[in-house]
Amino acid sequence: MIAALACCIIGTAVVGALQNAGLRPDASSLKASLISGVEWLGELGLFCGRLLRAAIKPPYEFAEFIRQCDSIGSKSLPLVALAGAATGVVLSLETHASLVRFGARSLLPAVIVFSILKESGPIIAGLVLSGRVGAGIGAELGSMKVTEQIDAMEASAVDPYKYLVATRVLACIFMLPLLAIAADFCGILMGWVANALTDSISLRLFLQNGFKNIVFSDFIPSTLKTAVFGLIIGVISSFQGMRTKGGTEGVGRSVTNAVMLSSLFVILSDVLMVRLILAVFPET
Amino acid sequence: MANDTEYPIRVDKVFKSFGEQKVLDGLSLRVHAGETLAVLGRSGTGKSVLLKVMIGLHSPDSGSVRMLDQDMATLDSAQLIGVRKQLGFLFQQAALYDSMTVGQNVEFPLARHTNLSPQDRLSKARDLLASVGMEHETEKLPSQISGGMQKRVGLARALALDPKILLFDEPTAGLDPITAGEIAELIVDLKEKRKMTAVVVSHDLHTTKRFADRLILIANGAIRAEGSFADLEANHDEFVTKYLQNAA
Numbered sequence: 001m002i003a004a005l006a007c008c009i010i011g012t013a014v015v016g017a018l019q020n021a022g023l024r025p026d027a028s029s030l031k032a033s034l035i036s037g038v039e040w041l042g043e044l045g046l047f048c049g050r051l052l053r054a055a056i057k058p059p060y061e062f063a064e065f066i067r068q069c070d071s072i073g074s075k076s077l078p079l080v081a082l083a084g085a086a087t088g089v090v091l092s093l094e095t096h097a098s099l100v101r102f103g104a105r106s107l108l109p110a111v112i113v114f115s116i117l118k119e120s121g122p123i124i125a126g127l128v129l130s131g132r133v134g135a136g137i138g139a140e141l142g143s144m145k146v147t148e149q150i151d152a153m154e155a156s157a158v159d160p161y162k163y164l165v166a167t168r169v170l171a172c173i174f175m176l177p178l179l180a181i182a183a184d185f186c187g188i189l190m191g192w193v194a195n196a197l198t199d200s201i202s203l204r205l206f207l208q209n210g211f212k213n214i215v216f217s218d219f220i221p222s223t224l225k226t227a228v229f230g231l232i233i234g235v236i237s238s239f240q241g242m243r244t245k246g247g248t249e250g251v252g253r254s255v256t257n258a259v260m261l262s263s264l265f266v267i268l269s270d271v272l273m274v275r276l277i278l279a280v281f282p283e284t
Numbered sequence: 285m286a287n288d289t290e291y292p293i294r295v296d297k298v299f300k301s302f303g304e305q306k307v308l309d310g311l312s313l314r315v316h317a318g319e320t321l322a323v324l325g326r327s328g329t330g331k332s333v334l335l336k337v338m339i340g341l342h343s344p345d346s347g348s349v350r351m352l353d354q355d356m357a358t359l360d361s362a363q364l365i366g367v368r369k370q371l372g373f374l375f376q377q378a379a380l381y382d383s384m385t386v387g388q389n390v391e392f393p394l395a396r397h398t399n400l401s402p403q404d405r406l407s408k409a410r411d412l413l414a415s416v417g418m419e420h421e422t423e424k425l426p427s428q429i430s431g432g433m434q435k436r437v438g439l440a441r442a443l444a445l446d447p448k449i450l451l452f453d454e455p456t457a458g459l460d461p462i463t464a465g466e467i468a469e470l471i472v473d474l475k476e477k478r479k480m481t482a483v484v485v486s487h488d489l490h491t492t493k494r495f496a497d498r499l500i501l502i503a504n505g506a507i508r509a510e511g512s513f514a515d516l517e518a519n520h521d522e523f524v525t526k527y528l529q530n531a532a
Contacts, residue, residue: 146374147382148375148379151375156396157445
């Protein structure tokens with residue numbers, strides 16, 4: 001029953017989002033929305049097939065991949081770190097009062113560490129990246145598309161799926177887990193700072209209490225799931241960019257769709273992956 | 285029947301539509317080796333689409349396009365890349381990669397399709413840029429140079445792999461008469477030095493006369509008139525006469 005309800009919510013959300021994304025602006029009926037949704041999924045499937053072939057077949061674009069890792073990874077680090085730090089502070093402040101009320105103040109470090117490692121850090125990294133990187137990829141590829149730069153690349157006998165798309169998608173997949181670790185680190189550190197302002201607790205004691213019951217299966221799956229977030233962000237935003245039509249207005253639409261759809265699919269995939277992780281690691 | 289080496293470009297009964305809009309309507313043409321063909325016509329008559337069909341950026345709905353003895357519709361991606369390496373394409377807005385400098389734009393195809401060392405690539409890119417009068421702008425970004433300069437750089441990039449065929453999409457569009465004349469001069473120069481086969485899509489009858497061996501006039505996706513400039517002037521078709529009068 002829960003699964004059916006979840007499917008219903010996800011289906012409604014996806015159809016609504018696709019309609020809002022302007023995939024068929026004139027579609028008023030549910031049937032037309034469903035058809036445009038299926039068309040969009042079909043195009044996405046073809047896009048993924050072409051992307052997969054481009055990514056697997058040599059030669060590989062290592063230099064461009066490294067450049068994208070820098071652009072997507074290191075240039076997003078300050079934003080992700082700040083978002084992670086803010087989450088740690090908010091968690092500490094909000095949870096502190098509740099735990100004091102129930103006489104469980106000593107559990108605060110564990111609550112902060114568990115919460116950040118298992119969910120807050122990864123999802124914050126995923127959502128921040130879907131905004132920053134999704135918009136960046138959507139705008140860059142979209143403007144290249146409308147100014148015929150992608151056609152020029154094809155005319156120069158260079159596969160844009162290999163040079164532009166595969167490198168960006170792979171960079172997202174590789175950099176998301178690293179950025180999630182950065183968000184975890186900053187969140188836990190600032191969680192301690194916020195905690196130390198109200199309770200006198202050393203960093204060492206905070207970490208001892210916080211990590212006392214943490215095992216690798218708490219950390220590894222939740223961090224690795226961000227690679228899936230990276231795949232989603234890279235694929236969706238590249239797809240929206242590569243199908244841009246209609247000049248600068250079209251670029252704006254692609255950017256909006258890239259951010260909105262990648263954020264939506266990150267959240268939906270998180271629901272599924274949390275369920276999957278709980279099934280694979282039941283003790284967690 | 286003439287063989288494909290005599291006609292490196294053969295377009296046979298090509299139809300192409302975008303939705304309800306018919307763009308190419310059974311168009312056929314052949315271009316001799318070393319010939320420069322000018323394609324004229326009103327806006328929206330399928331001239332640019334014809335060029336993109338030739339290079340494989342658009343697939344025809346029916347009909348065949350043979351470039352350098354290869355049927356473009358039957359090529360796999362590796363074979364298509366092989367053919368495209370022998371084609372140069374100058375886009376209407378030059379389509380330079382705006383994140384790369386002028387020099388990097390010209391080096392881009394060389395880096396991907398040749399085994400030249402970085403120094404040799406740089407040297408060849410400088411030579412190509414010098415051939416279009418842009419050797420002093422190598423470090424600038426495309427946004428820092430004028431439209432005419434961008435066209436020159438686009439031409440240098442199109443020549444990077446020493447193509448056998450050059451396709452020009454409105455090379456003088458949006459340029460002042462002097463810059464348009466300079467671009468036309470470059471095309472004449474290329475024609476004389478490299479003896480390449482070329483197709484030039486243009487509205488500019490005045491500059492086209494300087495380099496075209498043959499002209500075709502397209503209307504409603506099909507060829508309305510064909511021949512030398514004198515042949516077109518002698519044509520009494522109402523559309524041809526009106527086009528030539530207004531173009532003049």
